[in-house]
Amino acid sequence: MHDHNRRQFLKTAAGATAALALSAHLSPAGAAVPPTAQVNTTGLAVTDAEVTVGDLHSKTGTMAISETGSIQAETLAIEQINAMGGVLGRKIKIIYEDGASDWPTFAEKSKKLLVNDKVAAVFGCWTSASRKAVLPVFEKENGLLYYPTFYEGLEQSKNVIYTGQEATQQILAGLDWVVKEKKAKTFYLIGSDYIWPRTSNKIARKHIENVLKLQVVGEEYYPLGHTSFNSLINKIKIKKPDVIYAIVVGGSNVAFYKQLKAAGVTSDKQTLLTISVTEDEILGIGGENVAGFYAAMKYFQSLDNDNNKKFVEAFKARWGKTAVIGDVTQAAYLGPWLWKAAVEKAGSFDVNKVAAASPGIELKTAPEGYVKVHENHHLWSKLRIGQAQKDGQYKVIHESGLLEPDPFPKGYQ
């Protein structure tokens, strides 16, 4: 009995010493792969060689045209991360699901990814409606979503990292710029009729009236997909606003800008500032129809820095020379990188630990320059003003300082 115990002790001690020696030997080289039991305590789909994530966008339906860029950017980022050795020594495997431009389908698929596939993170969603549909699922099942689109704010969740700008970041600095540079006094607010344009215009109106002490001369909304803007254009001609502030989305854009041009409302006579037309939309509208108008976003494809040059080159090499990169596509590209950084900081794939480690994460390699995750899970980022060119690109003519995200702005609600 006594003998046996002693032998057991010696065995264990020898084993421990060996393990200690092994890890001591490996860790300076940085090549040690931490054991799965240590980095995954909540039963996620993590093995010794692989970690599974989900990608949930619309591959079909009306939103497919907008969301394809996000899928491509996320795929590219993950391939690049895998080429560098993956995350915590594990290659990332992607499960693609199609939300089909249908909000209930988004909810069903997000549940499938979290409950059945046990993915460690999901990169996905585009419209606010799809995000609202999956949010309760992510909170209930404790998943982690990286959401790329600029959006209306008024939301903050432990389970979501918002890599696009919230409304105040996109709106306030843009309005300040147009007032300073264009001496604007009167504004006409236009939007598609749903939550994002309405909330954004609400914030814009408060800023124009209460902070800048200027005047809003009109505010109008049109249903999604609306294509007849003639009566609106007549009203604009009568009111003669200094600035048209346009948050028209999707297919309506094509009709809106073509009809503006046909009615003679062009950039040499009228200042127009939009927060909803990226390079992707210009593909459909046609560069000649928007040339000279301004857009306020955090990213333009023409941004002149080394990170962005590398990104644009890699994106085109992977997805074709004619590929166009808009604001959301770049924000989607940040998702996997931010997740990788947070996982490595946490030393774990556990959602709680990754979410807790996220605030303070910096990304100096971001194509947009530099971003940092705020306590409220949104990103610190800059705002740029771009002027649309005939070739469908934007020329960057102004850049703000780093803006703090504020999804629940006091005084703007």
Next chain:
Amino acid sequence: MQNNLLKSFAGRQGWTSILVLALVLMVVFPLGLDIFRLNLVGKYLAYAFVAVGLVVLWGYGGILSLGQGVFFGLGGYCMAMFLKLEASDPISTKIQSTPGIPDFMDWNQLTALPSLWQPFQSFSFSLLAVIAVPVLLALIMGLAMFKRRVGGVYFAIITQAVALILSVLIIGQQGYTGGVNGITDLKTLLGWDIRTDTAKYILYFLCAGLLIGAIITSRYLLGGKFGMLLLAIRDKEDRVRFSGYDVANFKIFAFCFAAGLAAIGGALFTLQVGFMSPSFVGIVPSIEMVIFAAVGGRMSLVGAVYGALLVNFGKTYFSESFPDLWLFLMAALFIGVVMAFPNGIAGLYESIAKRRSAKSDDTKSEPLASAPEKTAAAADKAHWPHPGAATATQS
């Protein structure tokens, strides 16, 4: 033929198929599927209510409604409004400018609960509204159309228009309805958390149980004089009218009945999925619901359930396995079913059963009994979608 028809309703065969369905829903699925898949099945079963209603309305009554999503949606919205108010108590909405009202109202600058929403604070009123609101709308639509003898294609077009109007209205009035986003983030029912696994099991059994109940009720209705009259109206409306019946009233009743079933489905959908949005109200979902009934066999109450299950299983399976191709596969499924089995799954099952019984009839040398049925079935195939009176009556 009429004897045959009555016999098949009263006969044991019909009850067997209901019993089999009940066993599948109540025993096989719960034992064989995990809670995630079972919850999905529960969602499909909510659609099956609409399909069962369509069997009564379209299969028997010959009235094709392409706007059943309206009733499904209204039922779902009535339930969602109650749940949303419960989820919007002042404590959990304290970050809003106006705490205590649903979040989307706050985003749309509403500062008080609209009077339309006030009664939905009461659970009993909401339950009543789930059925009463859609049925009342069906009654008004039915009175307006059937009394003026609007039927056939015109009726189908008008129901589509109503579906479009309602979805535009819901999307446009987003301060009152939640707009495109719908009413989301529903949490509890009278303090009972509907998101837990136990709650999902209970809601599933509630849904399956009510569905079986709906089938039995429909069967009872169709098995009686009402069912006979519906069939007669479908095949020769004028003759029924000349016999002294008020055809419009029967049609209105069938329409209201189908609307009521769709509404119950909508409410159960909201409870199980946890939200309601205008994407269930418009034209596309309404047509999809007709497809459920067509795939299942539009003369078969039980078949309609299998149709809803098959189409939705297909949708989920194809889109999970082939995210790039799934729409084509679904289209192939629809075209395939309609071309190969014009009477749906139930029709396929029956033709097999009939062939078997014909064989045994031959051995017993009773050709007279089976001959007329065969001709009827042949005539039925030729005349789809206006089958003869003797179509597949065993569901």
